[in-house]
Amino acid sequence: MNGCLVLAATPMGEVRDASDRLREALATADVVAAEDTRRTKHLAAALGVTITGKVVSFYDQVETTRLPALVADIEEGRTVLLVTDAGMPSVSDPGYRLVAACVAKDLPVTCLPGPSAVTTALALSGLPVERFCFDGFPPRKQGQRRSWLEALRAEPRACVFFEAPHRLADCLADAVAVLGGERRAAVCRELTKTYEEVRRGTLAELAEWAAEGVRGEITVVLEGARPVAAEPEDLVGEVERLVADGARLKDACAMVATAGVSKREVYEAVLAARKA
Structure with missing residues (x-):
């Protein structure tokens, strides 16, 4: 019997976004590796699912030390389900190292698709997003953040990234300084949750709004650079x-x-x- 690593997307806020396949995986996996075991157990309870397998924590600080045991479980024929607090594993969340370790040993890896803040924000942005790049979280220090923004000055693709609410105002102010106030963007807050909000406008408008303080989980979509016609x-x-x-x-x-x-x-x- 072959084991398998299963990556599963979890709801970002609305529990009804959970797929039937996620419910089944939570109920049947031999091992559930969770970014936060308490949140995963609460999710299972909300879904009316009883987790029968072993539940282990799998967050950034323990990711490396947990790898050998999880890989061994898969080698011995067990199914390991990997879930994070919200959205898809490996996308600014734990998962990449475990996938890479399984790939290196030619162990089966599959994915249960579902909610993602990246694609949800892109769809809601109202911006041209046929081509886009994802850039995780911006640097925290202003100098590094401005250098990062400078690299986006001529980027023709839309750029989607996450930002902490207490750093959003500074990030948008730097974006105005580097990219200009007329570049368009969308700030998506608390996606799929009760107080979901999408603010669309120019960087100057969004920076002025964010200066008053913003709460919640933030995903930003930045318009790609418009081509400049050469003379x-x-x-x-x-x-x-x-x-x-x-x-x-x-x-x-x-x-x-x-x-x-x-x-x-x-x-x-x-x-x-x-x-x-």
Whole structure:
């Protein structure tokens, strides 16, 4: 009989978001590894489920020490269910190291999909999110946080991240300073819970709102950088470098032309620059 590691998403607040597969897994797993054992037992009780397997804690501080025993359980044919306090394991929560350890030993790993603050916030943001990146939590120190924001200045994808409520105002104020007040964003608070709130607006508007103080669990969606159309004159230097490397002038103009600037416009800009 083969053992297996099962990653399961748990409700973020609304218990009715729990799947039937999660209920079944809680009732039948040989071992339940939980970020907070008390919260997991309360969840099971709310779902009307009796956990029959062994329940062990699995949070950041004990993750490494718990790995050998859990891997051994799976090797011996047991099913280990991994759950966190809310959402999907491994997404800014414990799980990655256990998955990696199982993969290294070619042990089965599967997942019970379900609630995720990341995808829920993206859907509610009202921003273009066909392409996005997830960046966990921003750095706590201002200098590092501003460097992190600087890296997002030209990022074309929407960026979703978590933030502690007591640091949100400072984070948004830094975002205004680095990215400009007109960049759009959405702040999602207490997703799926009684006091769920989604604030949408410019970074300047959201920073002013957050300055009054915010409570609850926070997920932020930041609009991706909008493409800046190049001017033909901006591309002359690149064309001349290509020509110096042996390219024909017309071919070089075609290579550097962009969606907003045609190769003819680039060619004419190069000729004008040479005359000047």
